Amino acid sequence: MAGYGVKLTAEELRYIALFETLTGATAKDCVVDTEDGRLIFVIKQGNLGMAIGKRGANIKKVRSVLGKQVEVVEYADSPIDFIQNVLAPARVRSVHITEKKDGKKIAIVNVDPKDKGLAIGRNGRTIARARLLARRHFGIEDIIIS
Structure with missing residues (x-):
């Protein structure tokens, strides 16, 4: 699913499933940053617009459901x-x-x-x-x- 031997925890998998349900975008990875109280989703290439939604509607929805700051990054095959x-x-x-x-x-x-x-x-x-x-x-x- 994710790159370079990334292992996802059960918590991260739950967040990915919820994110994908709410936005319709495919997430490759999720990082729970407890220090800064944020979730970072790595989105499949070409899905960034879908993840954000019109005027940020999807991201706002995810933030309100999860009650955390949410950041999205588009994946690329090249480092x-x-x-x-x-x-x-x-x-x-x-x-x-x-x-x-x-x-x-x-x-x-x-x-x-x-x-x-x-x-x-x-x-x-x-x-x-x-x-x-x-x-x-x-x-x-x-x-x-x-």
Whole structure:
């Protein structure tokens, strides 16, 4: 179902089933972020509009039913495209994925200087989400914004 050996808990599977019922979109993954009180859904490519709904109606419905903040990210088969999707709406100029000597993969992301704050997010929430999802789906250990 999800990528890079992602294992879903029973709780995450329940959230995915409810999300899919409420929105009609297909979710590939769900991350329960208890620290920030949010749910992050990774949506099948091409289903983002359906997940959000007209004027955000579907997302609002999911938020009210679950009583949690809900974020959606569109999946991509390429780690570069996926990282761009996770950091949206920040304008990403380039993404370079390199492997360190110890075998760990890192992504160096060049964003428009005006969007650096947007890419990092309030209290680092956006970059934390990007790191978590990149590690979970593509085995990328770290993302560095430049």
